[in-house]
Amino acid sequence: MKVGVVADDLTGANATGVRLSKQGFTSATVVFNDTIPDLVGLNAVCIDTDSRYASDQIVENRVKNATQKFLEWGAKVICKRIDSTVRGKIGLEIDTVLEAVGGNSVAVVVASFPDSGRVCSGGYLLVDGVPVQETDVAKDPVMPITKSYVPLIISEQSKYEVGHIGLDIVLSNTSDIKVELERQIKEGKRIVVVDAVTDEDIEEIAEAMTQIKHVNLIPTDPGPLTAAYSKAYTHQHSETNKVIVTVGSVTSKSGQQLRYLIDKTNSTPVYVSAEKLATMGQSWDKEVEGAIQIALERIKEDDVLIITTYKEGSELVNFKAIAAKENTTQDALAKRITDGLAKITRRVMEKTNYPIQGCFTSGGDVTASLCALSMASGIKLEDEVLPLAAYGTFIGGHFPGLPIVTKGGMVGDKKAIYASVKYLKTKRSAEK
Numbered sequence: 001m002k003v004g005v006v007a008d009d010l011t012g013a014n015a016t017g018v019r020l021s022k023q024g025f026t027s028a029t030v031v032f033n034d035t036i037p038d039l040v041g042l043n044a045v046c047i048d049t050d051s052r053y054a055s056d057q058i059v060e061n062r063v064k065n066a067t068q069k070f071l072e073w074g075a076k077v078i079c080k081r082i083d084s085t086v087r088g089k090i091g092l093e094i095d096t097v098l099e100a101v102g103g104n105s106v107a108v109v110v111a112s113f114p115d116s117g118r119v120c121s122g123g124y125l126l127v128d129g130v131p132v133q134e135t136d137v138a139k140d141p142v143m144p145i146t147k148s149y150v151p152l153i154i155s156e157q158s159k160y161e162v163g164h165i166g167l168d169i170v171l172s173n174t175s176d177i178k179v180e181l182e183r184q185i186k187e188g189k190r191i192v193v194v195d196a197v198t199d200e201d202i203e204e205i206a207e208a209m210t211q212i213k214h215v216n217l218i219p220t221d222p223g224p225l226t227a228a229y230s231k232a233y234t235h236q237h238s239e240t241n242k243v244i245v246t247v248g249s250v251t252s253k254s255g256q257q258l259r260y261l262i263d264k265t266n267s268t269p270v271y272v273s274a275e276k277l278a279t280m281g282q283s284w285d286k287e288v289e290g291a292i293q294i295a296l297e298r299i300k301e302d303d304v305l306i307i308t309t310y311k312e313g314s315e316l317v318n319f320k321a322i323a324a325k326e327n328t329t330q331d332a333l334a335k336r337i338t339d340g341l342a343k344i345t346r347r348v349m350e351k352t353n354y355p356i357q358g359c360f361t362s363g364g365d366v367t368a369s370l371c372a373l374s375m376a377s378g379i380k381l382e383d384e385v386l387p388l389a390a391y392g393t394f395i396g397g398h399f400p401g402l403p404i405v406t407k408g409g410m411v412g413d414k415k416a417i418y419a420s421v422k423y424l425k426t427k428r429s430a431e432k
Contacts, residue, residue, distance in 0.1 A: 003230045004070030005046040006063055006097055007081035008088050012222065013046035016081050019227040020044040024427030032062045036073050044230070045073070046081065052088035053142045059089050060096050067100035077219070077230055084113045084222035085137040086125060086150060091157020097218055098160070098190055105216040106185050108209060110225040111150050112196040118222065119197040123164050124148045151193045163189035170194065170201050177208035185215060199224060206232045235425045241357035242299055243421050246345045247308040248338055248366040249409030250274070254310055257362075257417040261306065264418050269306040270295045270344075277309070277340040278317045278333040280326050288340050295348045304421055307344055309337060334365070342369035349399060358403035358424035360417065367406045374398045379406070385423045386412055403427065 003020060007013035010029065017027035025044035028037055032049045036042075047069065049062040070078050080097050082090045094107045112120045117128040125132045131148035138144050147153050155162040163184040169176050177194075184192050196202045206228035209217050219229040245261065247254055262269065276287040291307065299305045317337075319330040326333075349356050361367040371379065376397035383391040389407040394400055405420040412419075 001043060001077075001234050002070075002073060002075045003044040003077045003079065003226075004067075004073065004075035005044070005079045005081050005226060006066045006070075006093070007046050007048050008052040008083065008090075008093060009050060010048040012081050012083065013048040016079075016223040016226055017044065017046045019223045020230060023227050023231045024423050025230065032066060036069060045070070045075075049093075051093065052083065054089075056089070056092060059092050063093050063096040064100050067097050071100070077233055078216075079226040079229075080107065080218055080220040081226065082109070082111070082220055082222060084111075084116055084118045085127065085132050085135065085145060086111060086153055087137055087140060087143055087145060089143075089157055090220075091154045094154065094191055094218075094220055095158050095160060101216055101218065104214075105218055106189070107191045107218040107220045108181070108205070108225070109150065109154065109191060109193045109220040110196050110202055110205060111193070111221065112202065113222040113224055114197065114199050114202075115224070116222075120150060120193070120195045121167050121197055123151050123166070123193060123195065125150050154191060154193065158191060160190040161188060163187070163192040165192060165194045167195040167197065167201075170196060170205065174204050174208045174211070177205055178211045181208060182212060185212075191220075199228075203228050203232070210236045231422055231426045235422060241303075241425070242352070242354045243304050243357050243424050244299075244345055244348065244359040245304060245306045245308075245362075245417060245421060246341050246359065246366055246370065247306070247310055247362040247409075247417070248274075248341050249363045250310055250316065251409045253412075254362060254409050255312055256414045257412065258306070258308060258310060259312075260414045261304070261418045261421065265302070265304040265421070267302040267304045267306050268298060269308050270298055271311050272307065272309050272341065272344065274309040274314075274317050274337055277337040278319065278322055279336065280328060280332075284336060284340060288343055291344045292347045292351070295344060296351055299348065299352050299354055305348070307341060307348075309341065335369070338363070338365040338369040339373065341366055342373045345370055346373050346398070349402075356399075356402065358405070358427075360405045360407070360420050360424065362407050362417065363409045364406075367404075371397075376400075379404060385420050386416060388412075389416065389420055391423065391427065 013029045027044040029046045047066040051059045276283040376394040378395045379392040381392040388411040394402045
């Protein structure tokens with residue numbers, strides 16, 4: 001799946017390309033008069049048109065040519081990168097992209113860049129809480145910004161009617177965003193500005209956009225929407241491929257991360273009893289076999305199969321008492337738990353008819369057990385999904401080349417597992 005980004009300056013092109021790389025794409029930036037490189041695996045290209053302060057004719061020529069290059073290259077998603085302080089001839093550039101893509105296209109503008117302090121509320125762009133017209137860009141020597149209301153800024157430069165979706169709709173739910181977008185598109189709006197104040201808002205907007213099938217939507221933003229929509233788009237087009245999430249950690253942080261993942265993916269976890277695995281007795285085999293059967297049924301419904309010993313409210317295993325009773329060590333019992341989770345994961349991957357797009361493991365012990373039981377000699381490391389969360393592929397064994405993301409149980413915020421799963425789905429889909 002290929003993504004093309006039309007950017008009006010080189011710095012912005014590079015910044016957006018990096019965000020796409022972090023979502024699993026292989027990105028490159030080229031200037032307007034160069035061709036798209038014929039590189040193996042390249043699937044996200046940003047073309048710098050160097051048009052922010054150019055004349056109208058140059059803007060139209062360069063933006064049109066860049067968009068046509070992407071259409072010829074086979075880009076499934078075409079995006080328009082705009083400045084985070086709405087400088088430049090963004091209305092004219094959006095019009096030109098829409099005309100090049102065709103009449104069945106609509107630009108969705110999200111001017112927000114929360115990580116850089118840019119948010120849009122009520123249609124007004126604020127920079128660190130200050131209206132953009134009150135910042136230094138008001139002193140821009142070429143094109144000073146004298147307004148902060150984004151729909152008006154664009155409408156004064158565009159020939160199309162500009163719509164606006166407020167924060168109240170965005171904060172509601174994905175379905176409401178979709179309904180409102182469709183309503184405004186039906187009314188003939190070719191450009192729709194949408195409020196957002198957090199990255200999560202932008203992800204919700206992106207998800208809503210993927211649910212609209214009858215038009216070509218053009219993400220138009222400083223970068224976050226482009227990355228979120230490209231990720232959501234590739235995820236949507238790989239629904240038959242499954243990701244297996246195996247979590248043995250019992251920390252409260254792992255619990256928060258699992259709850260967030262469950263809410264976002266609507267998955268139903270396969271809960272495995274840690275107490276029944278923490279034994280050298282027969283309950284281990286019975287629990288493992290039972291979980292395998294449940295998981296094989298669950299994977300038919302869930303694109304993200306969650307296998308975990310963590311269940312909110314459950315009591316911790318008394319390793320000391322069990323070890324004394326069975327005349328073994330606490331370490332040996334802990335390993336029985338991770339080996340049980342690893343065996344369930346391995347057997348599901350072997351038995352299911354669904355293609356496995358990758359797996360995620362939380363906790364070094366679980367990862368080590370999965371490698372051992374899969375006969376993998378190691379993991380070829382390729383990328384960092386987030387700090388202390390690594391992406392790689394199995395070396396040898398039963399699943400050579402299988403993508404995996406590994407993370408410590410205490411690592412990351414509540415979105416960490418979800419972000420890792422999305423990375424896996426995007427990374428593998430983007431390579432197709």
